[in-house]
Amino acid sequence: MAxxxxxxxxxxxxxxxxxxxxACKAVHGVELGPTWRKVLNYWEGDFPNVANRxxxxxxxxxxxxxxxxxxxxxxxxxxxxxxxxxxxRNECVGCRSCEQACPYGAPxxxxxxxxxxxxxxxxxxxxxxxxxxxxxxxxEALAFGELADLEQLAAKKHAHRLTGKTEPIAFVALxxxxxVAADNIDPFLHVLKPTESGRQ
Amino acid sequence: xxxxxxxxxxxxxFLKKTAIVGAASAVAAGAAITGASLSGKKSxxxxxxxxxxxxxxxxxxxxxxxxxxxxxxxxxxxxCGIYAIVKNGKFVGVEGMKELPLNxxxxxxxxxxxxxxxxxxxxxxxxxxxxxxxxxxKFERISWDEALDTIANKLKEQKEKYGPESLxxxxxxxxTYSPYMYRFLVAHGSxxxxxxGICAMQRAFAYAYTLGTSPRADxxxxxxxxxxxxxxxxxGSSKGGVRELLEAKERGAKIxxxxxxxxxxxxxxxxxxxxxxxxxxxxxxxxIHVIIGEHLYDAKFVEEWTxxxxxxxxxxxxxxxxxxxxxxxxxxxQIRSVARLYATTKPACIEDGNGLEHAPxxxxxxxxxxxxxxxxxxxxxxxxxxLAAGKPEGGRKSFTLRERYTQEWIDKLVWPEFPxxxxxxxxxxxxxxxxxxxxxLTEKPYPVRAIIAPGTQPTVTTRGTSRVIEALKKLDFYVVxxxxxxxxxxxxxxxxxxxSMYEIDHPFESGEGWIMARNKVIEPLGDYxxxxxxxxxxxVRMGYGKxxxxxxxxxxxxxxxxxxxxxxxELRSHPTGVATGKKGPPAYKKYAQVFATRSTRxxxxxxxxxxxxxxxxxxxxxxxxxxxxxWVEPPESPTATPELLNRYPLVFSDFHTSKVYNAGWLRHVPxxxxxxxxxxxxxxxxxxxxxxxxxxxxxxxxxxxxxLRLKAEVNxxxxxxxxxxxxxxxxxxxxxxxxxSALLAGGANVNSMYNTGKKAWxxxxxxxxxxxxxQVRKA
Numbered sequence: 013m014a015x016x017x018x019x020x021x022x023x024x025x026x027x028x029x030x031x032x033x034x035a036c037k038a039v040h041g042v043e044l045g046p047t048w049r050k051v052l053n054y055w056e057g058d059f060p061n062v063a064n065r066x067x068x069x070x071x072x073x074x075x076x077x078x079x080x081x082x083x084x085x086x087x088x089x090x091x092x093x094x095x096x097x098x099x100x101r102n103e104c105v106g107c108r109s110c111e112q113a114c115p116y117g118a119p120x121x122x123x124x125x126x127x128x129x130x131x132x133x134x135x136x137x138x139x140x141x142x143x144x145x146x147x148x149x150x151x152e153a154l155a156f157g158e159l160a161d162l163e164q165l166a167a168k169k170h171a172h173r174l175t176g177k178t179e180p181i182a183f184v185a186l187x188x189x190x191x192v193a194a195d196n197i198d199p200f201l202h203v204l205k206p207t208e209s210g211r212q
Numbered sequence: 213x214x215x216x217x218x219x220x221x222x223x224x225x226f227l228k229k230t231a232i233v234g235a236a237s238a239v240a241a242g243a244a245i246t247g248a249s250l251s252g253k254k255s256x257x258x259x260x261x262x263x264x265x266x267x268x269x270x271x272x273x274x275x276x277x278x279x280x281x282x283x284x285x286x287x288x289x290x291x292c293g294i295y296a297i298v299k300n301g302k303f304v305g306v307e308g309m310k311e312l313p314l315n316x317x318x319x320x321x322x323x324x325x326x327x328x329x330x331x332x333x334x335x336x337x338x339x340x341x342x343x344x345x346x347x348x349x350k351f352e353r354i355s356w357d358e359a360l361d362t363i364a365n366k367l368k369e370q371k372e373k374y375g376p377e378s379l380x381x382x383x384x385x386x387x388t389y390s391p392y393m394y395r396f397l398v399a400h401g402s403x404x405x406x407x408x409g410i411c412a413m414q415r416a417f418a419y420a421y422t423l424g425t426s427p428r429a430d431x432x433x434x435x436x437x438x439x440x441x442x443x444x445x446x447x448g449s450s451k452g453g454v455r456e457l458l459e460a461k462e463r464g465a466k467i468x469x470x471x472x473x474x475x476x477x478x479x480x481x482x483x484x485x486x487x488x489x490x491x492x493x494x495x496x497x498x499x500i501h502v503i504i505g506e507h508l509y510d511a512k513f514v515e516e517w518t519x520x521x522x523x524x525x526x527x528x529x530x531x532x533x534x535x536x537x538x539x540x541x542x543x544x545x546q547i548r549s550v551a552r553l554y555a556t557t558k559p560a561c562i563e564d565g566n567g568l569e570h571a572p573x574x575x576x577x578x579x580x581x582x583x584x585x586x587x588x589x590x591x592x593x594x595x596x597x598x599l600a601a602g603k604p605e606g607g608r609k610s611f612t613l614r615e616r617y618t619q620e621w622i623d624k625l626v627w628p629e630f631p632x633x634x635x636x637x638x639x640x641x642x643x644x645x646x647x648x649x650x651x652x653l654t655e656k657p658y659p660v661r662a663i664i665a666p667g668t669q670p671t672v673t674t675r676g677t678s679r680v681i682e683a684l685k686k687l688d689f690y691v692v693x694x695x696x697x698x699x700x701x702x703x704x705x706x707x708x709x710x711x712s713m714y715e716i717d718h719p720f721e722s723g724e725g726w727i728m729a730r731n732k733v734i735e736p737l738g739d740y741x742x743x744x745x746x747x748x749x750x751x752v753r754m755g756y757g758k759x760x761x762x763x764x765x766x767x768x769x770x771x772x773x774x775x776x777x778x779x780x781x782e783l784r785s786h787p788t789g790v791a792t793g794k795k796g797p798p799a800y801k802k803y804a805q806v807f808a809t810r811s812t813r814x815x816x817x818x819x820x821x822x823x824x825x826x827x828x829x830x831x832x833x834x835x836x837x838x839x840x841x842x843w844v845e846p847p848e849s850p851t852a853t854p855e856l857l858n859r860y861p862l863v864f865s866d867f868h869t870s871k872v873y874n875a876g877w878l879r880h881v882p883x884x885x886x887x888x889x890x891x892x893x894x895x896x897x898x899x900x901x902x903x904x905x906x907x908x909x910x911x912x913x914x915x916x917x918x919x920l921r922l923k924a925e926v927n928x929x930x931x932x933x934x935x936x937x938x939x940x941x942x943x944x945x946x947x948x949x950x951x952x953s954a955l956l957a958g959g960a961n962v963n964s965m966y967n968t969g970k971k972a973w974x975x976x977x978x979x980x981x982x983x984x985x986x987q988v989r990k991a
Contacts, residue, residue: 025458028476029449030871034321034883038305044882044947055928059896060486062928064479141307148308150318150450151458 016095016159017132018073018181019146020171025153025185026066028053032145032154036070039136039144046120048130049145052200065187067200068154070145071118071130072180073097079110079119079127087127095159095181096132115176116201132156275300280309280787281731282721284713285322285329286874288388288743290723292319292450293788296326296714296733303327303714303734308450311788314723318450321872325883326714330737333946334696334880336709337738342702346685349702356741356749359706363664364753366689366705367400370661376401377624380648380660383407384667385875386639388719392747393666394612394640399756403617403625403641404660406648408673410868414569414977416638417630418578422826424809424819427585427597429561431456431465434595436557440470440581441492442565445477446869466557468550470495471567472865473894473936474929485550486931488541489865490846490983493573495547496580497843498536501528502551503587509555510589517803518586519820520828520839527840539843539851541931555588559595566868572972574979576841579829583841586825592801601802601809611772612640613759619814626651626660629978633835638812644978646674646968649683666693666710666743671700671955672876672942675980676968678918678956693746699876699942699955711740718769719744720783727776728789744768837976844974846983847967848916850933853985856916860985862899863934864915866962876940882947889948891941891960892925895988896932900924903988910991913937915984918964919957921991935988937962 028051036042036049049070056063073090077097080088087103088110090096099119106125119127133143141147146154155165162183166172171185172195186194278295282288283306293312297305304327310317339359344350354362370378379402381393397405407413419426431437437460444453461467461480469481470492478484487495503509504525514521533544540547554560562585568577590596614636622628622635627647635641649670652659663670670680684690684703692704695712714733721728741749744765751760761767769780776783776792783790807823810816820826833839845852849863868875872884879885893913895905905911907926912919913935922937930936941960944952953959965984966972972981 024461027445027449027454027458027480028871029445029454030321030887031319031324031449033887034324034872035319037883038324038327044886047886058928059930059932060484062474064474064476064929066476066479147317148319148324148450150315150320150454152318152455 014092014095016073016075016181017156018095018159018162018183019070020155020157020162020165020169020183020185021067021069022151022153022169022171022185023065023067024187025151026051026068027151027153028066029150031148031150032068035144035148036130039133042128043122046122046128048118048120048128050117054199054202056199063187065200067184067186067197068145068149069116069182069197069200071097071132072116072174072178072182073130073132074176075179075181076177078113078115078178082109082113084109094132096134097129098131098134099127099129101126101128115178116180278307279731279733280728281733282713282728283319283323283326285320285326285878286448288713288719288721289386290314290388290721290726290728291448292323293728294319294323296731298733301734303330309788312728313726314452315450316452318455320449321884321887322874322878323450325878325881328881328883329696329878330712330714330734332696332880334943335712335738336694336697336707338709339739340704340707340709342705342707346703351707356739359708360749360753362706363691363750367662367754370688371400374658374661375624377404377626377658378402378661380404380406380626380643380663382645382648382663382665382668382670383642385411387667387743388721389666389743389747390639391611392744394614395759396747396751396756398613398616398640399751399759400754401621403621403635403643404648405640405642406645406663407629407639407642408645408668410569410674410980410982411566412569413629413637413639413642414574414974414979415564415566415578417634417977418575419582420638420809420811420819421634421829421831422579422582422820423586423591423599424806425599425601427562427582427591427599429563430559430595430598431460431561431563434460434465434559434561436466436468436554436560438468438470438554438560438562439477439481440562440564441567442563443475443477443567443867443869444563444565445475446871447565449871466553468553472931472934473867473927478929483550483553485542485546488539488849488931488934489863489936490571490573490849490981491540492568492571493577493580493841494531494536494539494843495542496577496584497528497531497841498533498540498547499551499554500524500580500583500587501531502533502548503555503584504528506552506555508552509587513589513591514587517591517807517824518827519822519824519830520826521587523828524583524840527842531843539845539849541933554584558588558590559593560588560590561585561595561597569979570865570868570982571844571846571979572974572981573844573846574974575977576838576844579841582825583827586827591825592803592806594798594800598798598800599802599806601799601805614640614812617641617814622814626658627978631835631976634811634813636812636814645670646676646680646980647978649674649676649680652683652687653679661687662689662691663687664691664693665698665700666746667695669699669876669942672940672961672963675963675966675972675982677961677964679968681955693743696880708746709738709740710743710746711736715740716742718742718765719772720769720780722776722792725792725795726789727778727783727792729780729783729787731784731787832976846981847969847971848985849983850985856985860914860916860987861933862986862988863931863983864913864936864965864986865934865983866937866939868939870938873938873940876942879941879943879950880945882945885945885948885950888938889950890923891920891938891953893920893922893935893937893988894925894927894930895935896930897926897928899932899935899988900926903990905988905990911988912991913965913986913988915965915986917966917984920960920962920965921953921958922960924988935986939963
């Protein structure tokens with residue numbers, strides 16, 4: 013099997029500091045507006061038996077990326093050498109099909125109308141550095157690596173591979189709570205919808 | 213965006229070279245090779261690319277430099293280590309420094325936004341003199357010489373006419389330039405260091421006079437952590453506190469969080485006690501009642517090492533959980549169960565914060581927390597609350613010239629932060645920050661005539677904003693010293709622009725077991741001096757040159773390095789710092805030693821006259837204060853002022869810390885403002901719905917003193933009878949089209965919302981209340 017890189021995300025260790033989000037923007041010089049990595053909060057229960065869960069997500073560099081499939085311009089590709097999904101902005105036509113297709117809100121659009129998103133820090137990794145989000149995380153809630161290694165880590169941490177038809181390359185360590193499967197981050201994703209109430 | 217394009221960019225980047233350059237000299241760069249080997253501890257995560265040691269180059273071709281230094285976004289202090297990345301002479305980003313034990317390569321959101329802060333158009337650029345009316349905002353550029361001479365001439369004139377005490381210097385949060393401010397005041401002859409009364413010293417005082425020192429929660433070995441009025445996540449997320457807390461949680465330690473809203477640390481907690489703001493003393497007293505009533509205390513420790521336990525037993529009979537329930541809004545059952553959990557889980561520790569320093573019962577709250585620790589036998593045991601033995605706290609004692617204090621000096625305090633009998637405290641003599649402004653208006657006992665405000669903004673920092681503005685208008689001479697424009701600089705006569713910590717190469721910083729030089733990242737972007745140089749140069753102009761190294765910052769650094777047995781050159785040859793002192797195994801149960809600690813008062817009286825934990829405090833009693841902790845209502849609350857509930861049915865308080873800002877700063881930094889864009893008020897869904905408010909609506913929050921315009925943040929994790937907002941909003945962010953907000957009505961400045969009358973003050977430690985009652989309606 014070809015090399016495939018992905019993320020490990022621990023909701024148990026995420027403390028909502030947003031360091032990953034700002035580190036990502038700073039390293040890539042992302043303009044105001046688009047956010048390649050987001051910190052999502054999810055609430056359940058009600059006062060005083062209320063729980064607040066958090067997870068930090070970006071592009072999951074899926075095995076079957078919906079964005080690649082739907083892109084009419086062929087601007088998005090999955091790299092053979094490491095499985096990272098990248099966009100060629102010279103080819104992007106700004107149709108935003110990928111935005112609709114991605115279940116995780118990864119494709120972002122800035123002032124130029126072209127898609128941009130996490131590239132798993134290609135440049136930093138070439139210099140031997142970790143992705144910016146992983147390197148900075150004070151709670152050590154984030155890790156990245158090859159699929160096989162992530163599987164081992166997940167087993168050790170009782171984390172689960174995220175399920176989904178795009179086969180995201182992400183292992184999540186969720187705080188176990190009622191009614192939500194260990195491999196499902198849907199409750200978090202509701203926060204992506206702008207109408208959902210919740211904290212900033 | 214190059215990184216977006218395709219695989220070519222990654223090949224190109226292989227060719228890039230990252231140079232790690234220590235000090236400016238080639239010798240230092242040579243030393244940087246060893247200093248820069250990234251030998252941080254293994255992450256333990258498989259699959260993570262092995263950390264590759266960056267090849268160190270010191271070549272002229274290197275376009276990118278990584279300069280080791282300290283982050284300057286909170287502090288300046290011995291904070292997190294960074295490599296500041298400079299490309300073509302521009303500061304472009306930061307990397308965490310793995311070598312520094314404090315942050316081990318980890319950083320918070322603020323650290324990464326530093327370049328935006330440094331290059332902001334809101335930076336001050338050169339010294340200014342006001343030419344318009346106060347508040348109008350008309351200034352002219354002047355030279356540093358003119359600025360310093362103007363200040364020095366004015367201070368000399370006032371000293372002659374009104375005495376040196378007519379000058380007050382306002383304290384920022386503790387910074388490494390704070391001791392320079394003290395030094396200047398002492399050299400000048402004024403005792404009036406204006407300390408804010410909302411942070412750290414109030415706790416330090418109550419702990420010193422109850423336990424002999426401030427306890428430190430031993431989270432690494434504990435079985436239970438009671439987080440009380442603290443935000444361990446936002447208060448320096450990368451400084452190890454988060455890591456310790458998460459490790460404790462994974463180890464199986466229980467976490468109890470006591471605070472009115474569900475913040476990220478509460479999300480980690482096993483038990484949440486959503487206490488009503490400002491009522492922590494009532495809760496703590498009721499917990500003591502339960503622990504004593506159910507004989508859950510450590511009888512042996514109580515017998516051997518506490519004074520006044522029998523009096524306490526009698527005293528707390530009145531404070532039943534049923535009594536506390538309507539005050540605190542916490543069910544009596546929960547008070548009982550938390551008290552039992554805390555008293556029967558051993559070891560247990562309490563991690564408290566400055567949320568407890570904002571109530572008229574502040575001192576009694578802290579004393580109660582000290583008593584809880586003592587009677588449960590958790591003091592100075594592994595996993596409990598550790599007590600540092602030795603000299604009185606404070607450090608750098610002689611640097612602040614405190615040996616010159618006399619009784620006459622203390623008598624001159626304009627509005628003592630702690631009663632005169634207890635002055636000077638650890639850091640020196642101090643007046644209550646807000647009291648200084650009252651003195652200007654009331655001229656009692658005398659008016660302060662000049663204020664220097666470095667790194668602090670009185671209109672958003674302290675309570676009573678309208679009084680503060682009135683006082684600033686009346687004040688003879690006001691000097692603002694800062695990096696960027698401030699909320700009240702338009703009232704300043706002189707504005708002093710100081711360099712950011714990325715534009716200077718001093719001071720070195722020494723934290724716990726570590727010392728490291730600061731390196732200059734970029735040349736100053738304006739006509740700047742550092743905060744440190746400002747005080748030294750002003751000292752020289754005032755004729756205090758002998759106390760200020762005759763103007764030489766190098767001499768100053770040299771003197772400060774003497775205790776470390778290092779020269780600046782030697783320190784700089786270790787770009788990522790040097791470990792100082794070897795830590796032996798920790799010593800526990802040092803009761804005899806700690807409880808014999810002497811105070812920093814002029815007479816050096818022991819902090820604990822009986823050599824035991826002062827449950828019954830004879831020192832307080834002798835000075836006319838209550839010997840046992842008691843409950844004092846906030847100036848307005850459902851139980852203190854039920855008659856106000858018709859008009860103002862909700863409790864209001866504020867948060868001091870947030871995930872992306874420091875107090876009243878950084879709102880203009882776009883990457884941070886994006887995360888918290890508008891000033892919000894947290895409100896429970898039911899409370900919101902009853903008022904026809906939905907998430908994101910703009911609302912008016914009205915107290916008996918002012919009204920704010922805030923955005924509703926509908927939040928299930930807050931008490932239904934309480935709404936809370938973040939402290940420190942005033943500044944706009946041009947990039948996100950956000951304008952400055954008003955300091956008074958219609959703005960978002962929480963400090964304008966509170967009572968500042970007599971009932972709002974803690975009588976002993978001058979803590980000012982930050983609770984009141986409000987109504988909320990759609991804007």
